[in-house]
Amino acid sequence: MTLRPFAVFALSFAALTGTALAQAKPAASPSSSPAAAAAKAPAPGEPVAYDTYVKDAVVQDGLFQLIRKDGKVSMLIKADQFDKDYLQTAVPKNGLGGYGILSGDVFQQEARVVRFVRSGKSVIMLWPHTRFLADPNTPLADAVRLSTADSVLGVAGIVAQRDSDKAVVIDLSPLLGDVMDLTTTFNDVLVSPTNPAGSYHLDPTRSYFGLSKAFPKNVVIEADQAFVSLKPTVVDTVVDPRSVQMRVAYNFAELPDAGAYMPRLVDDRVGYWDDLHISFDHTERMDNRVHYVLRWNMKKSDPSKAVSRAEHPIVYTLASTIPLEFRDPIRRAILAWNKPFEKIGITDAVQVQDQPNDPNFDPDDIRYNMIRWLTESNSGGFAEAQITWDPRDGQIFRSGVMIDSDLVRFGALEYRVLGIDADGSEDPDREERVAAHNHFAHNDGPGAHAQLMYAAVAQAIAQGGDPATIAKRSAQEFLNEIVLHEVGHDFGLGHNFIGHMAYTSAQIRSRDFTARNGIASSVMEYNPANVWPAGMSSGTVEQSVLGPYDYHVIQWGYSAIPGAKSPYDELPTLRRWASNWTDPRYRFASDEDVAWNGHAVDPRVSQWTLTNDPLSWCGTQLGLAQHLIGKLDARFPQTEHPYEEERQAFAVLVGQYGRCATNATHWIGGEYLSRSRRGDPHAEAPLTPVAYGDEKRAFAQLDRYLFANDAWHYDARTLRRLVYTEYAPFSNFGYAPAPRHDLSVADMAARFQQRALGYLYSPLVLARLDDMPSKAAPGSTMTISDLFAWTQSSIYGDIANGKVAQAGEVRRNLQRRYAVMLRTLAVDPPKGTPYDAQALARHELAALDHDAATALGARGLDLLTRAHLEALHEDASRALHAQRVISS
Template sequence: MIHWLTTLSVCTVYLYNLLLGNNQLLLTQGVNFYLQQLNALPAIENISSADFFFKDSKLEKFQRFSEVVRDTDKLEGLFTLYRSLEDDQIYLEIQPEQLNKNYLGTVTLESGIGESGIYSGLALQDFLFYFRRVNNSIHFVIRNVNFRATSEKPEQKALNRSFSDSVLYAVPIVSISSHRKAILINLGDLLMQDFAGLTPLLKNSLFADYQLAENKSYFGAVNSFAENIEINSVYNFSANQGANLITLPDSRSLTLKVHYSFSQLPENNGYIPRIADERVGYFITAYQDLSNYNSSESFVRYINRWHLEPSVTDAPLSAPKKPIVFWIENAVPLEYRDAIREGVLMWNKAFEKAGFLNAIQVQQMPDDADWHPADVRYNTIRWFNSIDAFFAKAPTRVNPLTGEILDADIIVDANMVRSLQPEYRTLIEGSSNNQNSCNLTNYNTQLIEDDRCYGIESSLQAAIGATALSMLQNSALDNEKMQEYVHQYLRSLIAHEVGHALGLRHNFHGSTMLSPQELNNIEITHSKGLVSSVMDYLPVNLAPQGIAQGDYFPATIGPYDEWAIMYGYKPSNFESIGAIIPEAEKPFLEQIVGSSQQPELAYATDEDIWDINPNANVWDMSNDVLVYSQWQMDNARLMWQKLDKKYPIKGESYSQLRTVFDKILMYYFRNANLIVDYIGGQTFRRNYALDVNNWAFVPTNLAKQRQALATLNEYIFAEDAFEFSPQLLNQLAPSRWNHWGNPVPISRLDYPIHDRILRVQSTILRSLLDGDRLHRLLDIELKTLPGEALTIPELFDTLQNSIWTEILGKEELISISSIRRSLQREHLDILLEMVLRKTEVPEDGRTLAWYELRQLQKALSAKLKKLGEQLDIYTVAHLEEVSDRITKTLNASLVSR
């Protein structure tokens, strides 16, 4: 049945449109569409009336209700709870109207162990559930919301038989009161059997068989409010052979606290689901409408967003009836609260464009607060500690039927800022002596990709910026400058996470708005923005030498952010009259999203960046990454030079020098790796067709590809690409502290310079000659006019001539350095693998590798015959072995045919 008020609302829309003279057929279709959506229900098994349960004549089989709740504390609210402090039992009362009704459940890990993925504040689960009585049990059932059908149609019957809900637990009924018409269950039977799923989480994260110790587990604080109940559970886990956890005094036992929120879904609150559009980046709630046979698309997609209503419906700018309020947790250090506040409020600029004044507000959680940060009624920004996390997250809790965001809790690992503090202290000490130094957390130089926002890579970027504060600006670093830098970084980090909390996905086109020359012009970056979207993964913005440093991180949100918020939150005319037909908003929304062709509104998200697209990437900056990345590699080289001349400071450990050297090398590699995407690259944007000149894919300009190859040859493959003095290399010592959290390395102690450099060169080279890239280059030849594509032969020739310059480019040859010999062997290995079919490449790639080896063999023979006696033994042995391997491989390939 459709509630009569809802029917009246739909009829009001119908009459309103009729008065405007709108097309009758369109109106009928719109109203019918909405009626279908309103009745589109998840699959549910038919259940008898709840009243039947309280007419059962066999109630004597249960305990007497009054006896069970005697001597308990009664907590009335959404569900009435009875707690016995004597034996720590909690009973939950279920009314007949609460059976088979949807509720939202959220589960949050309130305490962790600070390592290996078990961190406090993590969102564990959220789901739609209902209670169902079956005989003498109450089933706790997770609703299947992925498939729906109009309830009045026969399809609903098929849907009920086709898909299943998930019955997680069957809890025995403790008592039934015919007088109160209430069912009583023991909450411990539901929540004290690892309801949160911690056992598999611990096994997967810690690789140890931890089991729940029920006799050591108990309930903490419990509260029941009008629209939600909040429950803390404390679980103890034991293992005969625990994981080797350095954060625990004894790894055989650990305790985790979990917070449960069971809340009522908003009903008849006027929320209007908003149709999603793939050109604007929102998280979505999607379901398949199995009663819709009239459309090529059976999925219905709503964006996830908050319920914002203007308090004055006919005003161009109005305060919302209920603003979005974020509370800064009282555990956040005092010195970071202002930056966090600014990062949150940064988004009000976007909401003003959408018609809302002060849509987002920030409040401080008092130290004596009587509520919990995981309480579903509060949106919080939380602070936690770990030894290995390095991330921030912004999980939201969403009504899975409509996409309405109901709760958000941003969590930030203290390591995101703490990693800058040792650097800060060392730099302050050094500046008093007119010297500088660094002490940063050590990282392996391998590229580390992480799907968590602002992970290790973000910390690296921030640490490099902190290093550059003194090393590149040629000025003494003081306390105020460092505090401002940390403020910029944390403000930007929080703005990114708040964007997620508002429903926005990543936009990895965000960094491409400005030219390299505009990035440090604060007149531009403070008004228009440093980037088009703070939802990108943004590097620290370091000015090149000779340019005054501007903002290190964005000081404001960008044009895309404003536009996306308009799409998600700007009220439509239908909203202003109380209409609730999502499909009717499409013309209104199309007016907004129609401007997506503008370059500053380009959108690319996580699944887009796996393609070879130099304009959609992570940790890049500007609309010309070739120029920007070269600037950053020049900055890195300058920092290395200063390390060689001015470090370490007297009385300081050599290990600090090693950590910063490694970080600069990783930063250098990151920027070189960005240039690789120009080779065989193409731009792709989520635009719709407008005219014949509007292509979905545009191959990267040939001149840009050649420029990218030239830059890589100079900065990665050239003979003088990596030159460090013996003095510097002999000072790169590891830390000698050996204790928990800081083990001494068991490998060689001196710095493995050949290994580090070859790792960088090999990763870049193998990426350039990867089978996917070669397939792309071959395809692009058919997608461009003759002479406008970079061909595989040109790529192969350019790399071979650069890597084998001593053989192919120089008349005189005395010796080949050890760095070059390693690179040449790696290049040879790649070509040999192609010829021997040990790697997947196009057949044209394999034959061209064969051809390149033949050319190289001829040049080697000639060079050895002419200059063999003049060469050092390293070079002779190297070249003769290369020649022999080529000969054997070519012969083997001939036999294999």
């Protein structure tokens, strides 16, 4: 099955304009002759002769010839380059120094097929539709062509032509427009919702061509573009935020030879990124979606041999900007991926070289796979794989990794850890808005960096020493783990968030075991630091080696299958290999299974957890974090160091604590989701409800570590030390202090508590709990009534038991917020909330109303406690007597 590109718009446009031009063409003069016509200069707006045009111009030869003249850039298109598919990308050449706008980010605009279509005196730069498939030269192919629409990058005027070979020169001025839609990105990440006047737009009067480069397989044209705002929000990473200059590199490249590559079809039991298409052939198939695996065309140079060198090895180049001390761990991590390829008979599949000390070397040459080092001011540290693939069949032909320097620095990032901005405010939707521009966005950077900091703080408290020095010593092994993960993405691998379930706590506490197998079955996990309390043995801190799943996934995706002539011929073998999903070592579950919005049901699928008993592991980590916080004052700060160091360490520990405390919510109303298929060995049912005992254990963890009155109690002396370094530079550059000098425990607790309650009482979770009795034996799982009863007892038990006077600020705030949540469920429930949940919310409000009224009758209540009970009584009473207007 092959792809048929579509150009309906272009062909229609060409037909219409061609007709109009033909009708407007003047009749030839009787005295005209070829010789006389040649002697005449072209009329204004008519293309000039090629030789005339290139006179005094700079000509760059490559895949396309580029011509620089009078501040403009033009491109020669030969006759055989029209109506042919090429690849087009647009990549930021500079970043913003932060805010997620990154130099070299290939996902700012994903690669697209581009086609040059002649239309009269212009050339249409067309993005043809590549998603829909039909066998060529069939009625279905014609139907697809007529049913779909292409998109247009721009319309380029023809400024010169070469009659000898029918080549034309086009003006590339359309590239000075906002082709990659940076305007939307700027407004999403830089503009505050409270300052709509601060929106950005492209200023064409301050946009111009930058460098241009021509290589054998691609050409690059840079555009320097100014994005302006009349009233910008403070952006302290540029000189003047009213005008932000971005350099965009446009790349026109040769596509791989599709005939030399056979796509592979995705299987949901094995984790690969995919290239989605819709096929209109084979009506006998239930699903017409076709998912091609994203992967390299990796083959043996001699297929007849059991073991042979790679025909086209993947060669990575380490940019000269990478600090010397980090080049070795990066190199080791990349080369480690040779091992699974060797298992399938391909040697030297992956190679690494340093950037040559050659002025002619250029990382923009598409033949190079670059590992680059960035310096961002507020990114929090991250690494991101960068891949380019053929949109027609999923073949990867260029890759790389971006690494931000903050990733290996022990730094002041406590606000990101705690989920608040540096100025103390919250913008909970900003990360989602940024990620919306990147289908492959992943947030392991800040989370991974937090793990490096956590391990350093834990070691500093347990053994003494400067955590920054400890982190620096650990940075190389940490970076090795990060690059292992990102290079896995470079091979097309997706995340695997169930890999921790393959090992027991005893196994990952064995240094010998983890040195051979890792702390999880895959480097594609988001693995936390493997840290245990004093007195307990501990394995390696990081995932330092590839796990068994990583070997399995490479075998599935890259092994040749003898005799297969089409992707469908491979399916019997691929399905047999994928059936190993039932083995915990080879199990796979990805991002779609870990999004905790109620859709993801399987609590085994999680980030930053370890062992096949995550609840017990988190219980250990919660106790460890509490213990370490209690020891902070004895170790932080070091002599003559600022108290901000203790503030950072506290934030790291609370971040670790909050992650584990809220993790337990995923077990409430959970169901184990099996990807195995009927007939797979040891196949499980597609859905298996979490047992009542495990749900009860999970809620007990929430009650003890999240909702309890003493869960957020810290030594007052410690809290008085948690300040930031107050220093306003003369120019105020980068100065955005928090409103408070200290850290508010009440605010921190509220964020984690609200995250947990928001999940537990989301419509999807409530609906699942309400439905559970229809799918499970009575008493085998918790019910929706259990959730309301357990939460009521956990949050209001002190009021019912006459101990409300012992409640502190954190507890009182929690009680008020939960009353508001119950009122919303009873009076104005979100769409999809079950009727049973609405009734139970009303029932619990009535209980609260009664208990608060009773507690108010107690003697000796202090003023604050009495006012709090009165407010709760009022909240419950108003909700119970509220009237709703129901539309007809």
